[in-house]
Amino acid sequence: MKVCIIGGGASGLVAAITAGERGHEVSLFERQARVGRKLMSTGNGRCNLTNVHASPERYHGADGSFVVPALSRFGAAETLRFFDSLGLITVTEESGRVYPFSDQAGSVLDVLRFRCDALGVNTLTGVEVRGIRKTKEGFEIATADGKRLFDRAVIACGGAAGAKVGGVGLGYELLRSLGHGITALSPALVQIKTDTNYIKSLKGVRAQARIELKKDGKTVATGAGEVQFTEYGLSGPAIFDISGCAAPGSEISLDLAPDMGEREVIAYLSRRTAELPGLTAESVLAGFLQSRVGATGVRYAGVGLNTPLSALGSGELLLIAGAVKSFRTAVLGTLGFDSAQVTRGGARTEEFRPDTLESRLVKGLYACGEVLDVDGDCGGFNLQWAWSSGRLAGELR
Numbered sequence: 001m002k003v004c005i006i007g008g009g010a011s012g013l014v015a016a017i018t019a020g021e022r023g024h025e026v027s028l029f030e031r032q033a034r035v036g037r038k039l040m041s042t043g044n045g046r047c048n049l050t051n052v053h054a055s056p057e058r059y060h061g062a063d064g065s066f067v068v069p070a071l072s073r074f075g076a077a078e079t080l081r082f083f084d085s086l087g088l089i090t091v092t093e094e095s096g097r098v099y100p101f102s103d104q105a106g107s108v109l110d111v112l113r114f115r116c117d118a119l120g121v122n123t124l125t126g127v128e129v130r131g132i133r134k135t136k137e138g139f140e141i142a143t144a145d146g147k148r149l150f151d152r153a154v155i156a157c158g159g160a161a162g163a164k165v166g167g168v169g170l171g172y173e174l175l176r177s178l179g180h181g182i183t184a185l186s187p188a189l190v191q192i193k194t195d196t197n198y199i200k201s202l203k204g205v206r207a208q209a210r211i212e213l214k215k216d217g218k219t220v221a222t223g224a225g226e227v228q229f230t231e232y233g234l235s236g237p238a239i240f241d242i243s244g245c246a247a248p249g250s251e252i253s254l255d256l257a258p259d260m261g262e263r264e265v266i267a268y269l270s271r272r273t274a275e276l277p278g279l280t281a282e283s284v285l286a287g288f289l290q291s292r293v294g295a296t297g298v299r300y301a302g303v304g305l306n307t308p309l310s311a312l313g314s315g316e317l318l319l320i321a322g323a324v325k326s327f328r329t330a331v332l333g334t335l336g337f338d339s340a341q342v343t344r345g346g347a348r349t350e351e352f353r354p355d356t357l358e359s360r361l362v363k364g365l366y367a368c369g370e371v372l373d374v375d376g377d378c379g380g381f382n383l384q385w386a387w388s389s390g391r392l393a394g395e396l397r
Helices: 010-021 037-045 068-073 076-085 105-118 170-177 237-243 262-275 291-300 314-325 381-394
Strands: 002-006 025-030 090-092 097-100 122-125 131-134 139-143 146-150 152-155 186-188 192-194 206-215 218-229 233-235 251-255 327-334 342-344 365-367
Touching: 002 010, 002 139, 002 146, 002 170, 010 025, 010 105, 010 152, 010 381, 037 105, 068 381, 076 090, 076 381, 097 105, 105 122, 131 170, 139 152, 152 170, 186 237, 192 237, 206 237, 218 237, 233 237, 233 327, 262 314, 291 314
Parallel strands: 002 025, 002 152, 025 122, 152 365
Antiparallel strands: 090 097, 131 139, 139 146, 186 342, 192 233, 192 327, 206 218, 206 251, 218 233, 251 327
8 A cells, every 4th residue: 555644753754664564655755855853853952752651631632532542552651662672772761751862862863764764665855745635546645746646645744833943834734625624723832921020130040930820810721840031031841831821911920939838938038037137138038049039039029139137027028928939920922833842733633533543534544743733741742642643643544
């Protein structure tokens, strides 16, 4: 059977390998000069290829259960065995993130390319698919070089995120041309732009925090972990995880002492003022938070930085503790698709069978990876979806 895989990213490569292992004649189309360009940028070039804690709860989309069959058949354990069979040595960190032992994304891409070559996959780089049409004979694929006919087609073009490393809307266009619907698209795993009145002075500082995102007084997302302050707002893994829900008009609250209650923070501040009355308010949090974060928290509380600790009353200490436990800032939006790691939204999953990823509308058509309305949390979960969905789609059942 002649199979066409459109997209040479993570899911497309695994789909090609899977189809090739089943004896099919596979052609892999990639519009860029080489396959796996976006894969090379993941994990800051280290390639966080999966997470041992991958589970359906770590994924988002209109149908939260859609990922279950793919993850059940080819989860993190199966993925690690698969890459081990390709010769890739991996290291699992305490957080559950998995990286190649080489610490180079190129090692992951190399073993995938080598396997494709060994299976005789016809990899066509620098070739953009301009159209797809279902005919009685199969799928007619149009490129600048002409038209070719295939028995099965797999759309693995990725999403709109990361245009500099290959993100485009091609997959959506091809699926629309075949009658499929696409949900609203937005950048996810992306930096959040906020009011910078207090935050801009903290540029480059990292802190551990518990995060709450609210809209119209209602909590729409929560998270915890590392937050990085930037000149335009907030970044870091914990911010990425809630970014898909961030929108103008919402508000982020940072708990900068996630392991302490407000009373404990007040007790700490009271002890400091009693033991070091000659210090100023600027330094009251110096033994607790990073110095710039502490000073900014005092300013946020409305307390003068030069106020002697001896002059601080219980009211001022309560305000400073409140700033530590709930440092709030208005959300202005997010950085765009160019900065995003993944796309929230995509091809409507109700139009695909979750047990095979075959289209319910067009027989013989499959889709996998980011082009579908599935996105995961930060930490290797999106690549796991790429491997899981690519493997399932490539089985062509």
